Amino acid sequence: MNKRDFLAVEDWSFAEIEALLALAARVKRGEVLGGLERKVLAMVFLDPSLRTRTSFETGMFLHGGHAVVLEPGKGSWVLETEDGVVMDGDTVEHVTEAARVLGRYADAVAVRSFPRGGDWATARQDAVLQQFARHCEKPVINLESSRRHPCQELADAFTLREKLGETRGKKFVLTWAWHPKALPTAVPVSAALAAVRMGMDLTIAAPEGCDLDPEDVRRIGELSTEAGSAAPAFVHDQAAALAGADAVYAKSWGPVSIYGQAETQRTWFDRYRDWRLTADLMATTRDGRGIAMHCLPVRRNVEIDDAVLDGPQSVVVDEAENRLHVQRALLLTMIGSTR
Numbered sequence: 001m002n003k004r005d006f007l008a009v010e011d012w013s014f015a016e017i018e019a020l021l022a023l024a025a026r027v028k029r030g031e032v033l034g035g036l037e038r039k040v041l042a043m044v045f046l047d048p049s050l051r052t053r054t055s056f057e058t059g060m061f062l063h064g065g066h067a068v069v070l071e072p073g074k075g076s077w078v079l080e081t082e083d084g085v086v087m088d089g090d091t092v093e094h095v096t097e098a099a100r101v102l103g104r105y106a107d108a109v110a111v112r113s114f115p116r117g118g119d120w121a122t123a124r125q126d127a128v129l130q131q132f133a134r135h136c137e138k139p140v141i142n143l144e145s146s147r148r149h150p151c152q153e154l155a156d157a158f159t160l161r162e163k164l165g166e167t168r169g170k171k172f173v174l175t176w177a178w179h180p181k182a183l184p185t186a187v188p189v190s191a192a193l194a195a196v197r198m199g200m201d202l203t204i205a206a207p208e209g210c211d212l213d214p215e216d217v218r219r220i221g222e223l224s225t226e227a228g229s230a231a232p233a234f235v236h237d238q239a240a241a242l243a244g245a246d247a248v249y250a251k252s253w254g255p256v257s258i259y260g261q262a263e264t265q266r267t268w269f270d271r272y273r274d275w276r277l278t279a280d281l282m283a284t285t286r287d288g289r290g291i292a293m294h295c296l297p298v299r300r301n302v303e304i305d306d307a308v309l310d311g312p313q314s315v316v317v318d319e320a321e322n323r324l325h326v327q328r329a330l331l332l333t334m335i336g337s338t339r
């Protein structure tokens with residue numbers, strides 16, 4: 001099968017990603033019209049979305065194409081994702097046929113599938129996304145999986161460049177934030193990868209024991225070397241980390257070492273309720289003007305205070321808007337044209 005998927009940004013070369021970001025800038029300036037006429041994007045959402053769904057549907061419409069949205073279990077058949085299973089239960093259609101059939105109708109298939117419990121060793125395999133990629137004859141786009149949120153990563157990279165101008169050597173702090181649920185690590189890892197790709201000095205501030213997948217940590221380090229960025233710093237003092245930052249990305253995640261262990265997670269999370277992005281913390285950033293980032297949706301006054309989200313340092317809505325522009329560039333590159 002000769003096709004090019006977009007499952008992780010780092011699967012594409014630096015030059016390819018730079019070309020995508022340059023095209024996104026042209027798209028945002030209104031310089032690229034059409035290019036997706038008679039093209040169809042099929043999107044499969046196994047989990048909810050506001051931004052991803054709306055921005056992809058809008059992007060296809062703006063360039064003359066069409067998007068189909070499927071939500072298995074809500075109007076399309078409940079999907080079976082286990083291989084080799086005897087399907088005599090609630091699932092009606094296997095992901096194998098779903099991927100093959102959608103590949104016959106659409107020019108690209110996009111999939112959102114979050115972790116579904118169990119253990120981290122299983123969740124980290126991103127089995128559903130990989131099954132789509134394996135069985136679909138058309139390019140597959142990752143709309144957020146257990147391990148990566150590559151479209152968010154593109155938008156974050158684009159936003160950093162847009163807001164900071166020259167990003168090389170500037171300070172990017174990814175700070176953990178408390179949340180009532182143990183969230184996946186796809187966004188924090190993707191945000192860290194975006195920062196080092198932009199040549200920024202990355203600090204990850206999180207409570208002790210708040211680990212990420214070791215392979216993802218290694219990948220962040222490797223990419224920082226490839227990009228010529230400083231080696232990432234991992235610290236436990238949030239206030240010290242934020243001092244002098246050019247960009248602060250607040251995000252919660254559940255430590256992967258206690259993934260799926262509800263009671264242990266509850267006890268661990270209870271200790272760090274005060275990890276929240278406040279206006280006082282943002283005032284310590286470079287000249288009191290560092291930008292505050294978040295992928296959204298955000299829980300107000302839990303992850304980030306109202307005063308930050310409604311203040312001049314917040315760029316969270318710009319990040320969300322930039323999802324649209326980078327994805328238009330992605331679609332034009334993958335299945336369209338920019339003549």
Ligand code: CP
Nearest residue numbers: 049050051052295296
């Ligand atoms: N940031 C993001 O992916 O938003 P949605 O979950 O609403 O798509």
